[in-house]
Amino acid sequence: MSAKTIIEKIWEKHTVAEEQGKPALLYIDLHMVHEVTSPQAFEGLRLKNRDVRRPDLTFATMDHNVPTVNRFTVVDEIAQKQMETLSANCRQFGIEIADLESPDQGIVHVIGPELGLTSPGKTIVCGDSHTSTHGAFGALAFGIGTSEVEHVLATQTIWQSKPKTMQVHVEGKLGLGISAKDVILAIIGKYGADFGTGHVIEFTGDAIRNMTMEERMTVCNMSIEAGAKAGLIGPDETTFDYLRGRRFSPDNFEEATQEWSALATDEGAEYDARVTIAAEDIEPQVTWGTNPGMCISVNKAVPDPESMTTEAGKKGARQALAYMGLAPHTPMADIPIQHVFIGSCTNSRISDLRAAAEVAKGHTVAANVRAMVVPGSQKVKLQAEKEGLDQVFLTAGFEWRESGCSMCLSMNPDFVPEGERCASTSNRNFEGRQGKGARTHLVSPAMAAAAAIKGHFCDVRTLETEPVS
Numbered sequence: 001m002s003a004k005t006i007i008e009k010i011w012e013k014h015t016v017a018e019e020q021g022k023p024a025l026l027y028i029d030l031h032m033v034h035e036v037t038s039p040q041a042f043e044g045l046r047l048k049n050r051d052v053r054r055p056d057l058t059f060a061t062m063d064h065n066v067p068t069v070n071r072f073t074v075v076d077e078i079a080q081k082q083m084e085t086l087s088a089n090c091r092q093f094g095i096e097i098a099d100l101e102s103p104d105q106g107i108v109h110v111i112g113p114e115l116g117l118t119s120p121g122k123t124i125v126c127g128d129s130h131t132s133t134h135g136a137f138g139a140l141a142f143g144i145g146t147s148e149v150e151h152v153l154a155t156q157t158i159w160q161s162k163p164k165t166m167q168v169h170v171e172g173k174l175g176l177g178i179s180a181k182d183v184i185l186a187i188i189g190k191y192g193a194d195f196g197t198g199h200v201i202e203f204t205g206d207a208i209r210n211m212t213m214e215e216r217m218t219v220c221n222m223s224i225e226a227g228a229k230a231g232l233i234g235p236d237e238t239t240f241d242y243l244r245g246r247r248f249s250p251d252n253f254e255e256a257t258q259e260w261s262a263l264a265t266d267e268g269a270e271y272d273a274r275v276t277i278a279a280e281d282i283e284p285q286v287t288w289g290t291n292p293g294m295c296i297s298v299n300k301a302v303p304d305p306e307s308m309t310t311e312a313g314k315k316g317a318r319q320a321l322a323y324m325g326l327a328p329h330t331p332m333a334d335i336p337i338q339h340v341f342i343g344s345c346t347n348s349r350i351s352d353l354r355a356a357a358e359v360a361k362g363h364t365v366a367a368n369v370r371a372m373v374v375p376g377s378q379k380v381k382l383q384a385e386k387e388g389l390d391q392v393f394l395t396a397g398f399e400w401r402e403s404g405c406s407m408c409l410s411m412n413p414d415f416v417p418e419g420e421r422c423a424s425t426s427n428r429n430f431e432g433r434q435g436k437g438a439r440t441h442l443v444s445p446a447m448a449a450a451a452a453i454k455g456h457f458c459d460v461r462t463l464e465t466e467p468v469s
């Protein structure tokens, strides 16, 4: 038998039907649902008089539209309608939902792993691009469109063309104070925002192996920002330790771990493409432009579009700098910010909040800065409050919010006003992402907290920090 990657192993185990040169029909083990991309899909089922094939493999939450202050007072009519519709659909079709009153509510990609719904070897889909987050557990997890949501609801399968495979190898050891966010930004910065197109990425190497599950989720979350279909990491003891005892983890857990271990990419298996990056070269990253590939070390200056190697690159950089209101050669550390957002499915888990609190403790948010911390789920919020992190943030002058997608995208009351600048721990810095004319700079939680305190970007490694517990 030939050597296989974990990607091929999961693919083959889930193929229901396949014809040469055509997409394959894949079985889906877990379907996560949220309020934005599901209403039409459920409506489609009703119109065709169909049922949900496996409500037990479907799980819903509300996250995008949820206000993070006074969450029960939704002023936006569309938001209110989408949330009500999701509740009604889940009632009608017998799907479990983590609604606003549930202690399980949170961003869909935060709660899946928390509940143990996400596990190695599964095929996982959701009408949401950052479904790749779940790949951190060695699952094949990818975003789908609304018509595909309907197809999965009705059949528990999906048509998919076989993706190519790519290995992204992060060699060596990360420097002190370098986070998973810096790693994924540096990879996308080095190879561009589309190098993964058509591929599923497997992240490998010591730097990845040494990461916690939460850090691995940050890396896989942003594989979609490299253009990839999905990103994953082979499961190991770190994965099993995280999942042991979670609500939906299998009863025969130890047996399951043996099966999961067998998913590992075989020695000698070949990928369609391979790139590497040296961990020790990675510095704290900040984006300067309007896609996640436009990023650089905080200790460098805004690049000169004229230094780009292609005409398209020059044009793209010129446009990005015009939108961002930045001049070439400005040191990144000199750029003042007015907003800080610590949250999103990339960086709103407990370890992210701990990292930010460690920087914030004993400091005060700069006078001209509005900074907010938005936990990814109610569970994260509760845990943070148990540890006193909310008090650390509040004392330093940060706002402490309820869980949801919040300022990651302006689909709820949290947004950045036109022309203003935000240091954000989210995953997308596209034009208008955090509000019309808003200027987004992607950073890690520690770097965001440091920017909040200084009022401009700074290398977090140069700040004095205090342990929070």
Ligand SMILES: CC(C)[C@H](C(=O)O)[C@@H](O)C(=O)O
Residues within 6 Å of the ligand: 036, 037, 064, 127, 128, 129, 130, 143, 409
């Ligand atoms: C609203 C949703 C469809 C969207 C996505 O697919 O990713 C959102 O989560 C995002 O991050 O842009």
Ligand code: SF4
Residues within 6 Å of the ligand: 063, 064, 107, 108, 128, 130, 344, 345, 346, 404, 405, 408, 409, 426, 427
């Ligand atoms: S936090 Fe942001 S990226 Fe994640 S699902 Fe919500 S809107 Fe999308």
